[in-house]
Each structure stands twice: as structure tokens, then as C-alpha cells.
Amino acid sequence: MAVLIGFVGLLACQLLGELIVKAGHLPIPGPVAGMIVMLIALMVRGRVPDGVRLVSEGLLKYLTLLYVPAGVGIMVYFATLGQNLLTIAVTLVGSIVLTQVVTALVLKALTRKRGQNEADCS
Template sequence: MPLLFGFSGLLVCQFLGELLVKTTHLPVPGPVAGMVIMLVALMIIGRVPDSVRLASEGLLKYLTLLYVPAGVGVMVHFGLIGNNFAAIAATLVVSTIVTQLATLYCLAWMKRRNGQQFQQEEEA
């Protein structure tokens, strides 16, 4: 029964994410919004319920199976990928650099922000 409650919780969060994206027209996939909803709920609760942990660990065991369709897609569209290889490679390189820079700036901003908080706490 705990497994059923865990899967129900995961599916409810995914449904709420899909509903949120459809109603607000957010440019984010519904399951990603559902994960954010689950994260907020777990932060409010302060722990991960055993039922959610059980369902999540069961899903994570088979996570590698989700890569099979992507691998098949690459094999099926190999010619198309080959024709557009330069554009794909450039996009991958540029997006990786942009992601790393965004992460760097976010980390630097958070360190400055937390450093200011720590200084205020020490002064008090």
C-alpha cells in the first residue's frame, strides 16, 4: 500500500505541473514543474515520506531504460544528424559554455549574498 501512495503522490505532482503549465503557458515541461511542486512540498514537510522514497527508488532502478528511445532515435535519424552535424556540434558547445557561465555567475552571486548575511550575523 505505501508504494501505491508514493506513486499517487508522484503522479499528482506531475498532474499539477501539467495543469500549471497549461493554464499559465509557462515555457517549461509539465513534469519539470511537477518536480518543482514536489520539491516545495517536501521542503515544507521537512522530510521525504517513506512511500515517496519507496516509489522513487523503484523508478530510479530502471532509469537507464529511458535512454533506449533516444538511442533508437539517433540510429533512425543518423543521416539527418550527419547532414546537420556542424550545427548540432556548435549548439552543444555554445549551450555548454552558456550553462557553465550561468552556473558560475549564480554561484558567485550566492556566495556574495551569503557572505553579506554571514557578516551581518557576526556583527549582531
């Protein structure tokens, strides 16, 4: 039963999320709203039910498998990809490297400052 309960919990949150997005004309995808619904439910409940954890960890363990069917859709757009190959390659690599450098340095600076403050207090 635990697995069933877990699956029902995830699907129910997703459904609720889809309904909220539709009803409120929100610009976010339904499953993202479902994720917020789940987070609130967990905070109210105070712990993660065993079934929900079991099913969630199973799904997240194979998260990358779930990308495959959509990824194969690339084959329909080979022409577009080929025409813009250089633009796409430079954009992706350039943007990813800049994002990683800035994110890592910002978080490092902010957490270190915090660490020093804590050290000062003690």
C-alpha cells in the first residue's frame, strides 16, 4: 500500500497544481505548482510519509531516464539545429561557464561572510 499511497500523493498534488494554474491563469507549469502544493502539505504534516519518500526517491533516482522521450524530439529539429550550430554552441558554453563562475563566487562570498559573523558572535 505504501507505494500506492505515495503515488497517489504525488499525482494528487500534481492535479491540484494543474487546477490552480488553470483557474488562476498563472504563467508557471502545472507540475511546478504541484511541487509547491507538496511542499506546503509536507510542512503542515511535519514529516515525509514513507510511501511518498519511497516513490519520490525512485522517480528522482531515474530522473534522467524521464528526459529521453522528449530529448528524442530533437530529431524533428535537426535542420534548425544545423543552421544555428555555431550560435547555439557558443551561447551554451559561454553562458554556462559565466553562470557557474558567478553563482559559485556569489554564494561563496555570502556564506563566508556569514561564517565570519558567527565566529565574531561566539
